[in-house]
Amino acid sequence: MTSSEHINTRRIQRLVINWYRSNAREIVWRTPETSPWGVLLSEVMSQQTQVARVEPRWLEWMQQWPDPCTFAEAEKSDVLRAWGKLGYPRRALRLHECAQVICQKHAGEVPRDVDELLSLPGIGDYTARAVAAFAYGQKVPVVDTNVRRVLTRLTKGAYLSANASKRELKELEALLPQQDAATFSVGLMELGALVCTPTPKCEQCPLVGDCAWVGAGKPMPSEAELRAKKKKRQKFQGTDRQVRGLIMDVLRNADAPVSKDAIDVVWPDAAQRSRALFSLIEDELAEQTSDGRFQLPS
Numbered sequence: 001m002t003s004s005e006h007i008n009t010r011r012i013q014r015l016v017i018n019w020y021r022s023n024a025r026e027i028v029w030r031t032p033e034t035s036p037w038g039v040l041l042s043e044v045m046s047q048q049t050q051v052a053r054v055e056p057r058w059l060e061w062m063q064q065w066p067d068p069c070t071f072a073e074a075e076k077s078d079v080l081r082a083w084g085k086l087g088y089p090r091r092a093l094r095l096h097e098c099a100q101v102i103c104q105k106h107a108g109e110v111p112r113d114v115d116e117l118l119s120l121p122g123i124g125d126y127t128a129r130a131v132a133a134f135a136y137g138q139k140v141p142v143v144d145t146n147v148r149r150v151l152t153r154l155t156k157g158a159y160l161s162a163n164a165s166k167r168e169l170k171e172l173e174a175l176l177p178q179q180d181a182a183t184f185s186v187g188l189m190e191l192g193a194l195v196c197t198p199t200p201k202c203e204q205c206p207l208v209g210d211c212a213w214v215g216a217g218k219p220m221p222s223e224a225e226l227r228a229k230k231k232k233r234q235k236f237q238g239t240d241r242q243v244r245g246l247i248m249d250v251l252r253n254a255d256a257p258v259s260k261d262a263i264d265v266v267w268p269d270a271a272q273r274s275r276a277l278f279s280l281i282e283d284e285l286a287e288q289t290s291d292g293r294f295q296l297p298s
Helices: 009-023 036-045 051-064 068-072 076-083 090-105 114-118 125-136 145-156 166-175 181-194 223-232 240-253 260-264 270-282
Strands: none
Touching (some): 036 090, 051 076, 076 090, 114 125, 145 166, 260 270
């Protein structure tokens, strides 16, 4: 097994940073003017959602709610309408709670410390580290799916990345440069997003000469391993999640509470439809009015 201890760390740092500066995509929040709130918002919105879908929504939110305290005062129904079809709408309500805590306990300033960020509602380990690194330039390891894939191939010589672990944070921390640590981190992410993809474009990779997987002859996993990896990906078609999304569409687009008849037409399976509807109520994403109709939370 190759590890990060056996590679030329400075060379890797230089190659990744130089590649990123020449090849990075232009993304609306990747500017020096983006506030820590804008960075936090971009990270929450981008979870399991393509950047192209997030960008226009992010711009709308930053225009409407440019800071945590402005957003903290928003109505829940407005928050859910603005979230649109980004998926997992509970994230929008958790972000709303997060903004309220930032406003109440941190004087409206997004914390810069990882532990303080982790104490905020809806902020997990990845998001806390990403905000600390990309908003404040702190030297903290940030590992997402793309980074995990790059490091697995580069340092371990394996095609498929394993599940997240504490060890990989330490391995990445050992690779971080004293200067430009955040640029190096986002460079690894971009490399995984554009080049070291599930179907890698090794001829375009700046690390091809240092990659343990390439050096080992690009060994591929067995068919069974590939199938197992594919099975872990959550299906969407026909799931309760799809039905919840269809019901949320009805509620978001309505100017007033809707009858159950308006919801019944979105899905043929009555039992699944009912299960999805009342799970939305339990998650406080919808509510039933006194006359038996349904609406976004007031």
